[in-house]
Amino acid sequence: MKYLKQVITVTSWEFSRFFKPKNEALGIVIMLVVSTVFFFGGRYAFSDSDKKLEISVLNNTDVTLTEFLNSHYVLNEIPIDDKANFIGDLGNERDRVLLEAYSDNFILHAYKNTSDINKIKAHLTEYHKQSEMQKIGLSPDELTTVLSPAPVIESFVYTDNSGKRVVLSYFFAGIMLMAVFLSFAYQFTAITGEKQLKITEQIVSAISPQVWMDGKIFGITLTGISSMLIYAVLSIVGGMLFFQFRGLPASGILDYIYLPSIVIYLPFALVGILTWNAILAAIASIITEPNNSGKSSLMMLPLVFVIASFLVTRDPDSGLSIFLSWFPLTSATSMPMRWAITEVGYWQLAGSFILMVLTFYFLRKLAAKIFRVSILITGKEPTFSEVYKLSKQA
Numbered sequence: 001m002k003y004l005k006q007v008i009t010v011t012s013w014e015f016s017r018f019f020k021p022k023n024e025a026l027g028i029v030i031m032l033v034v035s036t037v038f039f040f041g042g043r044y045a046f047s048d049s050d051k052k053l054e055i056s057v058l059n060n061t062d063v064t065l066t067e068f069l070n071s072h073y074v075l076n077e078i079p080i081d082d083k084a085n086f087i088g089d090l091g092n093e094r095d096r097v098l099l100e101a102y103s104d105n106f107i108l109h110a111y112k113n114t115s116d117i118n119k120i121k122a123h124l125t126e127y128h129k130q131s132e133m134q135k136i137g138l139s140p141d142e143l144t145t146v147l148s149p150a151p152v153i154e155s156f157v158y159t160d161n162s163g164k165r166v167v168l169s170y171f172f173a174g175i176m177l178m179a180v181f182l183s184f185a186y187q188f189t190a191i192t193g194e195k196q197l198k199i200t201e202q203i204v205s206a207i208s209p210q211v212w213m214d215g216k217i218f219g220i221t222l223t224g225i226s227s228m229l230i231y232a233v234l235s236i237v238g239g240m241l242f243f244q245f246r247g248l249p250a251s252g253i254l255d256y257i258y259l260p261s262i263v264i265y266l267p268f269a270l271v272g273i274l275t276w277n278a279i280l281a282a283i284a285s286i287i288t289e290p291n292n293s294g295k296s297s298l299m300m301l302p303l304v305f306v307i308a309s310f311l312v313t314r315d316p317d318s319g320l321s322i323f324l325s326w327f328p329l330t331s332a333t334s335m336p337m338r339w340a341i342t343e344v345g346y347w348q349l350a351g352s353f354i355l356m357v358l359t360f361y362f363l364r365k366l367a368a369k370i371f372r373v374s375i376l377i378t379g380k381e382p383t384f385s386e387v388y389k390l391s392k393q394a
Contacts, residue, residue, distance in 0.1 A: 003208075003210075003211060006207050006211045006215070007211055007214045007215050007218065008215075009215070010207070010211060010212060010214070010215020010216065010218075010219065011214075011215045011218040011219040011222065012219070014215060014216055014218075014219025014220055014222075014223070015219045015220075015222045015223055015226075017219070019222070019223045019226055019227075028230070028234060052072070052073055052074045053073050053074070053097070053116050053119070053120075054073065054074045054075075054076060054095075054096070054097070055069065055073045055074070055075055055076070055097050055098075055099055055120065056075075056076045056077070056078050056086065056096065056097065056098045056099070057069070057075055057076070057077055057078075057098070057099050057100075057101070058077070058078065058079075058080050058083065058098075058100060058101075059077045059078065059079055059080065060080060061077070061099075061101050062101060064131075065101050065127060068123075068127050068130075069099075069123070069127075072123055073120075078098075083098070083100075086098050086109070087109050090109065090110065090111045091111065094111040094112075095111075096110070096111075097109070097110045097116070097117070097120065098110075099120070106124050108120065108121075129143075164255050164256045165258060165261075165340045165341045166313055166340075166341055167256055168256055168257070168258055168261060168340050169261075169312070169313055169336070169337035169340040169341055170310075170313065171235070171256075172261075172265055172269075172333060172336050172337055172340070173306060173309050173310055173333050173337065175228050175231070175232055175269075176269060176272065176273075176306050176309075176332065176333045177303070177306050177307075178227070178228065178231065179224040179225070179227070179228050179269070179273050180273075180276060180302045180303055180306055181303075182220075182223065182224045182227055183220055183221070183224050183273060183276055183277050183280055183302070184280060184300065184302070184303075186220045186223060186224075187216070187220055187277060187280040187281055187284050208368075209368045209369075209371050209372040210364075210365070210368040212368075212371070213278075213281055213285075213364065213367050213368040213371050214364060214368070216277075216281055217274060217277045217278050217281055217364060217367070218274070220277050221270070221273045221274050221277050224273050224277075225269070225270060225273065228269065236253060236257070239253040239256070240253050258340060260339075261336060261339055261340040264335075264336050264339050264349065265336040267353065268331070268332045268333075268335055268336050268353065268356070269332060269333075269336075271332065271353070271356050271357055271360055272331070272332020272333065272356065273332070274360050274364075275328065275329065275332065275356065275359055275360040275363060276302040276305075276329075276332075278360060278363035278364045278366075278367045279301065279302060279363060279367070280302065281367045281371070282363070282366060282367035282370045282371070283301075285367070285370055285371040285374045286370060286374045302329075305329045305330045305333075306330075306333055308324060308330055308334075309324060309330055309333035309334040309337060311324065312324060312325070312334050312337045312338055312341075313337065313341065316337070316338045316341050316342035317342055321334065321338060322338075325337075325338045325344075325348070325352055326348075326351070326352050326355065328355055328356045328358075328359035328360075329359075331352045331353075331355070331356050332356060335348075335349065335352045335353075
Protein backbone atom coordinates (compact mmCIF):
# COMPACT_ATOMS: atom_id res chain seq x y z
CA MET A 1 0.00 0.00 0.00
CA LYS A 2 2.87 2.33 0.81
CA TYR A 3 4.41 1.61 -2.63
CA LEU A 4 1.15 2.39 -4.43
CA LYS A 5 0.62 5.63 -2.51
CA GLN A 6 4.15 6.81 -3.26
CA VAL A 7 3.85 5.94 -6.97
CA ILE A 8 0.56 7.83 -7.21
CA THR A 9 2.18 10.84 -5.54
CA VAL A 10 5.13 10.88 -7.95
CA THR A 11 2.83 10.22 -10.93
CA SER A 12 0.51 13.11 -10.09
CA TRP A 13 3.50 15.38 -9.51
CA GLU A 14 5.06 14.51 -12.88
CA PHE A 15 1.72 14.87 -14.65
CA SER A 16 0.96 18.28 -13.15
CA ARG A 17 4.55 19.32 -13.84
CA PHE A 18 4.30 18.82 -17.60
CA PHE A 19 0.61 18.88 -18.45
CA LYS A 20 -0.54 22.50 -18.29
CA PRO A 21 -4.12 23.01 -19.53
CA LYS A 22 -3.42 26.67 -20.32
CA ASN A 23 -0.34 25.78 -22.37
CA GLU A 24 -2.25 23.04 -24.18
CA ALA A 25 -5.07 25.47 -24.96
CA LEU A 26 -2.58 28.08 -26.17
CA GLY A 27 -0.88 25.51 -28.38
CA ILE A 28 -4.22 24.49 -29.87
CA VAL A 29 -5.16 28.11 -30.56
CA ILE A 30 -1.81 28.77 -32.23
CA MET A 31 -2.16 25.63 -34.34
CA LEU A 32 -5.70 26.61 -35.39
CA VAL A 33 -4.55 30.11 -36.33
CA VAL A 34 -1.59 28.79 -38.33
CA SER A 35 -3.76 26.17 -40.06
CA THR A 36 -6.36 28.81 -40.94
CA VAL A 37 -3.71 31.14 -42.34
CA PHE A 38 -2.21 28.35 -44.43
CA PHE A 39 -5.63 27.22 -45.67
CA PHE A 40 -6.88 30.62 -46.78
CA GLY A 41 -3.40 31.69 -47.87
CA GLY A 42 -3.18 28.62 -50.09
CA ARG A 43 -6.60 29.29 -51.56
CA TYR A 44 -5.58 32.88 -52.29
CA ALA A 45 -2.23 31.84 -53.77
CA PHE A 46 -3.90 29.44 -56.18
CA SER A 47 -7.01 31.52 -56.78
CA ASP A 48 -5.80 32.52 -60.24
CA SER A 49 -5.00 28.94 -61.27
CA ASP A 50 -8.08 28.93 -63.56
CA LYS A 51 -6.71 31.82 -65.57
CA LYS A 52 -5.70 30.68 -69.03
CA LEU A 53 -2.02 30.80 -69.87
CA GLU A 54 -0.94 32.95 -72.79
CA ILE A 55 1.06 31.20 -75.52
CA SER A 56 2.56 32.79 -78.59
CA VAL A 57 2.66 30.90 -81.90
CA LEU A 58 4.02 31.77 -85.31
CA ASN A 59 1.47 33.02 -87.82
CA ASN A 60 2.08 30.06 -90.12
CA THR A 61 1.05 27.50 -87.47
CA ASP A 62 -1.38 24.80 -88.60
CA VAL A 63 -5.00 25.84 -88.08
CA THR A 64 -5.93 22.48 -86.56
CA LEU A 65 -3.34 22.95 -83.81
CA THR A 66 -4.36 26.53 -83.06
CA GLU A 67 -8.01 25.52 -82.79
CA PHE A 68 -7.05 22.74 -80.38
CA LEU A 69 -4.90 25.06 -78.23
CA ASN A 70 -7.53 27.81 -78.22
CA SER A 71 -9.71 25.68 -75.96
CA HIS A 72 -6.96 25.57 -73.32
CA TYR A 73 -4.87 28.74 -73.75
CA VAL A 74 -4.95 32.32 -74.94
CA LEU A 75 -3.06 32.33 -78.26
CA ASN A 76 -1.11 35.24 -79.68
CA GLU A 77 0.13 34.94 -83.25
CA ILE A 78 3.38 36.71 -84.09
CA PRO A 79 5.11 37.14 -87.48
CA ILE A 80 7.93 34.77 -88.31
CA ASP A 81 10.29 37.74 -88.58
CA ASP A 82 9.69 38.59 -84.89
CA LYS A 83 10.78 35.14 -83.69
CA ALA A 84 14.40 36.11 -82.94
CA ASN A 85 13.38 39.25 -81.03
CA PHE A 86 10.80 37.27 -79.01
CA ILE A 87 13.37 34.68 -77.95
CA GLY A 88 15.89 37.39 -77.13
CA ASP A 89 13.42 39.13 -74.81
CA LEU A 90 12.67 36.00 -72.74
CA GLY A 91 15.23 37.09 -70.16
CA ASN A 92 13.12 40.18 -69.45
CA GLU A 93 9.63 38.83 -70.23
CA ARG A 94 9.99 35.65 -68.21
CA ASP A 95 6.35 34.58 -68.29
CA ARG A 96 6.16 34.43 -72.10
CA VAL A 97 6.11 31.17 -74.06
CA LEU A 98 6.63 30.62 -77.79
CA LEU A 99 5.53 27.40 -79.48
CA GLU A 100 6.88 26.30 -82.86
CA ALA A 101 5.09 23.42 -84.59
CA TYR A 102 6.63 21.30 -87.32
CA SER A 103 5.61 18.07 -88.99
CA ASP A 104 7.81 15.86 -86.79
CA ASN A 105 8.26 17.84 -83.55
CA PHE A 106 7.39 20.87 -81.43
CA ILE A 107 9.78 23.48 -80.03
CA LEU A 108 8.97 25.37 -76.84
CA HIS A 109 10.84 28.58 -76.03
CA ALA A 110 10.55 29.84 -72.43
CA TYR A 111 12.73 31.33 -69.70
CA LYS A 112 12.76 28.15 -67.61
CA ASN A 113 10.97 24.86 -67.11
CA THR A 114 7.83 25.31 -64.99
CA SER A 115 4.59 23.49 -64.22
CA ASP A 116 2.95 25.50 -67.03
CA ILE A 117 5.44 24.03 -69.49
CA ASN A 118 4.51 20.53 -68.32
CA LYS A 119 0.82 21.32 -68.90
CA ILE A 120 1.59 22.51 -72.44
CA LYS A 121 3.56 19.33 -73.13
CA ALA A 122 0.66 17.21 -71.87
CA HIS A 123 -1.77 18.97 -74.24
CA LEU A 124 0.67 18.65 -77.12
CA THR A 125 0.90 14.91 -76.40
CA GLU A 126 -2.88 14.68 -76.55
CA TYR A 127 -2.92 16.58 -79.87
CA HIS A 128 -0.19 14.34 -81.25
CA LYS A 129 -2.20 11.22 -80.38
CA GLN A 130 -5.27 12.58 -82.14
CA SER A 131 -3.21 13.44 -85.22
CA GLU A 132 -1.67 9.99 -85.38
CA MET A 133 -5.10 8.34 -85.00
CA GLN A 134 -6.39 10.33 -87.96
CA LYS A 135 -3.42 9.23 -90.07
CA ILE A 136 -4.13 5.54 -89.54
CA GLY A 137 -7.90 5.95 -89.67
CA LEU A 138 -8.53 5.06 -86.01
CA SER A 139 -11.39 6.86 -84.27
CA PRO A 140 -11.13 8.07 -80.66
CA ASP A 141 -13.75 5.51 -79.60
CA GLU A 142 -11.78 2.68 -81.18
CA LEU A 143 -8.58 3.81 -79.46
CA THR A 144 -10.39 3.97 -76.12
CA THR A 145 -11.60 0.42 -76.62
CA VAL A 146 -8.10 -0.83 -77.46
CA LEU A 147 -6.50 0.88 -74.44
CA SER A 148 -9.25 0.03 -71.96
CA PRO A 149 -8.35 -2.39 -69.11
CA ALA A 150 -9.53 -5.98 -69.09
CA PRO A 151 -13.10 -6.39 -67.81
CA VAL A 152 -12.54 -8.07 -64.43
CA ILE A 153 -15.30 -8.68 -61.91
CA GLU A 154 -13.85 -8.72 -58.40
CA SER A 155 -15.18 -10.90 -55.60
CA PHE A 156 -13.48 -10.86 -52.19
CA VAL A 157 -14.21 -12.62 -48.92
CA TYR A 158 -12.78 -9.77 -46.83
CA THR A 159 -13.92 -6.37 -48.08
CA ASP A 160 -13.22 -4.01 -45.19
CA ASN A 161 -9.65 -3.07 -46.17
CA SER A 162 -10.76 0.15 -47.83
CA GLY A 163 -8.67 3.24 -48.38
CA LYS A 164 -10.47 4.90 -45.48
CA ARG A 165 -9.24 2.19 -43.11
CA VAL A 166 -5.70 2.79 -44.38
CA VAL A 167 -6.10 6.49 -43.58
CA LEU A 168 -7.18 5.52 -40.06
CA SER A 169 -4.11 3.31 -39.64
CA TYR A 170 -1.84 6.16 -40.73
CA PHE A 171 -3.63 8.35 -38.20
CA PHE A 172 -2.81 5.81 -35.49
CA ALA A 173 0.87 5.90 -36.41
CA GLY A 174 0.95 9.70 -36.59
CA ILE A 175 -0.61 10.10 -33.14
CA MET A 176 1.89 7.57 -31.76
CA LEU A 177 4.79 9.51 -33.28
CA MET A 178 3.59 12.61 -31.45
CA ALA A 179 3.43 10.66 -28.18
CA VAL A 180 7.02 9.43 -28.65
CA PHE A 181 8.27 12.97 -29.28
CA LEU A 182 6.54 14.20 -26.13
CA SER A 183 7.92 11.32 -24.09
CA PHE A 184 11.42 11.99 -25.39
CA ALA A 185 11.23 15.67 -24.46
CA TYR A 186 9.70 15.15 -21.03
CA GLN A 187 11.91 12.24 -19.93
CA PHE A 188 15.03 14.01 -21.14
CA THR A 189 14.06 17.20 -19.31
CA ALA A 190 12.90 15.47 -16.14
CA ILE A 191 15.71 13.02 -15.42
CA THR A 192 18.79 14.74 -16.87
CA GLY A 193 17.68 18.10 -15.46
CA GLU A 194 17.27 16.69 -11.98
CA LYS A 195 20.66 14.98 -12.15
CA GLN A 196 22.33 18.27 -13.13
CA LEU A 197 20.63 20.07 -10.25
CA LYS A 198 21.88 17.35 -7.84
CA ILE A 199 18.42 16.71 -6.38
CA THR A 200 18.06 13.10 -7.50
CA GLU A 201 20.14 11.72 -4.63
CA GLN A 202 18.02 13.59 -2.08
CA ILE A 203 14.77 12.26 -3.52
CA VAL A 204 16.00 8.68 -3.76
CA SER A 205 17.08 8.82 -0.12
CA ALA A 206 13.41 9.22 0.76
CA ILE A 207 11.80 6.80 -1.70
CA SER A 208 13.08 3.78 -3.60
CA PRO A 209 14.44 4.07 -7.18
CA GLN A 210 11.64 1.78 -8.37
CA VAL A 211 8.98 4.14 -7.03
CA TRP A 212 10.76 7.13 -8.55
CA MET A 213 11.06 5.45 -11.96
CA ASP A 214 7.51 4.11 -11.94
CA GLY A 215 6.15 7.53 -11.01
CA LYS A 216 8.02 9.19 -13.84
CA ILE A 217 7.00 6.54 -16.36
CA PHE A 218 3.32 6.67 -15.36
CA GLY A 219 3.20 10.47 -15.03
CA ILE A 220 4.80 11.23 -18.38
CA THR A 221 2.77 8.50 -20.04
CA LEU A 222 -0.39 10.09 -18.66
CA THR A 223 0.78 13.42 -20.08
CA GLY A 224 1.36 11.85 -23.50
CA ILE A 225 -2.01 10.08 -23.51
CA SER A 226 -3.78 13.32 -22.55
CA SER A 227 -2.12 15.20 -25.40
CA MET A 228 -2.91 12.35 -27.80
CA LEU A 229 -6.60 12.46 -26.92
CA ILE A 230 -6.76 16.24 -27.20
CA TYR A 231 -5.13 16.33 -30.63
CA ALA A 232 -7.09 13.31 -31.82
CA VAL A 233 -10.36 15.10 -31.04
CA LEU A 234 -8.95 18.26 -32.62
CA SER A 235 -8.04 16.30 -35.75
CA ILE A 236 -11.59 14.95 -36.00
CA VAL A 237 -13.01 18.48 -35.70
CA GLY A 238 -10.49 19.66 -38.30
CA GLY A 239 -11.60 16.85 -40.61
CA MET A 240 -15.22 17.92 -40.23
CA LEU A 241 -14.31 21.51 -41.10
CA PHE A 242 -12.30 20.28 -44.10
CA PHE A 243 -15.33 18.40 -45.40
CA GLN A 244 -17.43 21.52 -44.93
CA PHE A 245 -14.96 23.64 -46.90
CA ARG A 246 -15.04 21.06 -49.69
CA GLY A 247 -18.83 21.25 -49.83
CA LEU A 248 -19.28 17.78 -48.32
CA PRO A 249 -21.32 16.88 -45.23
CA ALA A 250 -19.35 17.03 -41.99
CA SER A 251 -20.69 13.60 -41.13
CA GLY A 252 -18.39 12.20 -43.83
CA ILE A 253 -15.65 12.02 -41.19
CA LEU A 254 -17.56 9.13 -39.65
CA ASP A 255 -16.62 6.99 -42.65
CA TYR A 256 -13.00 7.19 -41.48
CA ILE A 257 -13.72 6.43 -37.82
CA TYR A 258 -13.93 2.68 -37.24
CA LEU A 259 -14.89 2.27 -33.59
CA PRO A 260 -13.61 -1.34 -33.08
CA SER A 261 -10.15 -0.28 -34.28
CA ILE A 262 -10.14 2.70 -31.92
CA VAL A 263 -11.16 0.49 -28.99
CA ILE A 264 -8.27 -1.86 -29.82
CA TYR A 265 -5.84 1.01 -30.37
CA LEU A 266 -6.25 2.71 -26.98
CA PRO A 267 -4.95 -0.10 -24.69
CA PHE A 268 -2.16 -0.92 -27.14
CA ALA A 269 -1.17 2.76 -27.27
CA LEU A 270 -1.21 3.02 -23.47
CA VAL A 271 1.07 0.03 -22.89
CA GLY A 272 3.24 1.00 -25.86
CA ILE A 273 3.88 4.48 -24.47
CA LEU A 274 4.59 2.99 -21.06
CA THR A 275 7.14 0.66 -22.65
CA TRP A 276 8.86 3.44 -24.56
CA ASN A 277 8.91 5.67 -21.50
CA ALA A 278 10.62 2.88 -19.57
CA ILE A 279 13.29 2.68 -22.29
CA LEU A 280 13.68 6.46 -22.43
CA ALA A 281 13.91 6.68 -18.63
CA ALA A 282 16.64 4.03 -18.57
CA ILE A 283 18.66 5.88 -21.25
CA ALA A 284 18.16 9.30 -19.67
CA SER A 285 19.26 8.05 -16.25
CA ILE A 286 22.80 7.33 -17.49
CA ILE A 287 23.21 10.70 -19.23
CA THR A 288 25.12 13.14 -17.05
CA GLU A 289 25.81 15.99 -19.47
CA PRO A 290 23.02 16.16 -22.09
CA ASN A 291 24.81 18.73 -24.26
CA ASN A 292 27.90 16.57 -24.79
CA SER A 293 26.71 13.02 -24.26
CA GLY A 294 26.82 10.63 -27.18
CA LYS A 295 24.02 8.63 -25.56
CA SER A 296 21.50 11.42 -26.19
CA SER A 297 20.93 10.15 -29.73
CA LEU A 298 19.64 6.87 -28.26
CA MET A 299 16.65 8.79 -26.94
CA MET A 300 15.33 8.84 -30.51
CA LEU A 301 15.41 5.03 -30.68
CA PRO A 302 11.64 4.55 -30.12
CA LEU A 303 10.97 6.60 -33.26
CA VAL A 304 12.57 3.83 -35.31
CA PHE A 305 10.04 1.33 -33.97
CA VAL A 306 7.06 3.58 -34.71
CA ILE A 307 8.27 4.42 -38.23
CA ALA A 308 8.80 0.72 -38.93
CA SER A 309 5.08 0.23 -38.32
CA PHE A 310 4.30 2.12 -41.54
CA LEU A 311 5.51 -0.97 -43.42
CA VAL A 312 2.33 -2.74 -42.29
CA THR A 313 0.23 -0.75 -44.77
CA ARG A 314 2.11 -2.23 -47.73
CA ASP A 315 1.01 -5.78 -47.02
CA PRO A 316 -0.65 -6.33 -43.62
CA ASP A 317 -0.61 -10.12 -44.09
CA SER A 318 3.08 -10.48 -44.94
CA GLY A 319 5.54 -12.20 -42.63
CA LEU A 320 7.19 -8.85 -41.80
CA SER A 321 3.85 -7.28 -40.83
CA ILE A 322 2.97 -10.24 -38.62
CA PHE A 323 6.39 -10.01 -36.93
CA LEU A 324 5.99 -6.26 -36.35
CA SER A 325 2.54 -6.82 -34.82
CA TRP A 326 4.00 -9.33 -32.34
CA PHE A 327 7.37 -7.70 -31.57
CA PRO A 328 6.79 -5.83 -28.27
CA LEU A 329 8.56 -2.63 -29.36
CA THR A 330 6.49 -2.24 -32.56
CA SER A 331 3.25 -4.05 -31.74
CA ALA A 332 1.73 -1.01 -30.01
CA THR A 333 1.24 0.60 -33.42
CA SER A 334 1.52 -2.32 -35.83
CA MET A 335 -1.20 -4.53 -34.36
CA PRO A 336 -3.93 -1.84 -34.33
CA MET A 337 -2.88 -0.87 -37.87
CA ARG A 338 -3.20 -4.49 -39.02
CA TRP A 339 -6.54 -4.82 -37.26
CA ALA A 340 -7.82 -1.74 -39.12
CA ILE A 341 -6.95 -2.95 -42.63
CA THR A 342 -6.98 -6.76 -42.52
CA GLU A 343 -8.43 -9.71 -40.65
CA VAL A 344 -6.65 -10.47 -37.37
CA GLY A 345 -7.63 -13.23 -34.94
CA TYR A 346 -8.57 -12.34 -31.39
CA TRP A 347 -5.94 -14.76 -30.11
CA GLN A 348 -3.30 -12.71 -31.94
CA LEU A 349 -4.55 -9.51 -30.29
CA ALA A 350 -4.49 -11.11 -26.85
CA GLY A 351 -1.10 -12.76 -27.33
CA SER A 352 0.54 -9.62 -28.67
CA PHE A 353 -0.92 -7.50 -25.87
CA ILE A 354 0.16 -9.88 -23.11
CA LEU A 355 3.68 -10.06 -24.54
CA MET A 356 3.86 -6.27 -24.61
CA VAL A 357 2.65 -6.02 -20.98
CA LEU A 358 5.31 -8.53 -19.86
CA THR A 359 7.96 -6.57 -21.77
CA PHE A 360 6.94 -3.37 -20.03
CA TYR A 361 7.09 -5.06 -16.61
CA PHE A 362 10.62 -6.26 -17.33
CA LEU A 363 11.76 -2.88 -18.75
CA ARG A 364 10.43 -0.87 -15.80
CA LYS A 365 12.42 -3.14 -13.46
CA LEU A 366 15.49 -2.74 -15.64
CA ALA A 367 15.05 1.05 -15.80
CA ALA A 368 14.90 1.30 -12.01
CA LYS A 369 17.99 -0.87 -11.63
CA ILE A 370 19.95 1.21 -14.17
CA PHE A 371 18.78 4.39 -12.49
CA ARG A 372 19.86 3.12 -9.07
CA VAL A 373 23.40 2.27 -10.15
CA SER A 374 23.82 5.36 -12.35
CA ILE A 375 23.34 7.77 -9.43
CA LEU A 376 26.11 5.96 -7.56
CA ILE A 377 28.64 6.91 -10.26
CA THR A 378 29.76 10.50 -9.83
CA GLY A 379 32.34 12.65 -11.58
CA LYS A 380 31.84 11.18 -15.05
CA GLU A 381 29.18 9.68 -17.25
CA PRO A 382 29.02 5.90 -16.81
CA THR A 383 29.71 3.65 -19.76
CA PHE A 384 27.37 0.87 -20.78
CA SER A 385 29.81 -1.74 -19.50
CA GLU A 386 30.02 -0.05 -16.08
CA VAL A 387 26.23 0.13 -15.83
CA TYR A 388 25.98 -3.54 -16.81
CA LYS A 389 28.53 -4.67 -14.24
CA LEU A 390 26.99 -2.64 -11.42
CA SER A 391 23.50 -3.84 -12.39
CA LYS A 392 24.63 -7.44 -12.07
CA GLN A 393 26.16 -6.72 -8.66
CA ALA A 394 22.96 -4.99 -7.56
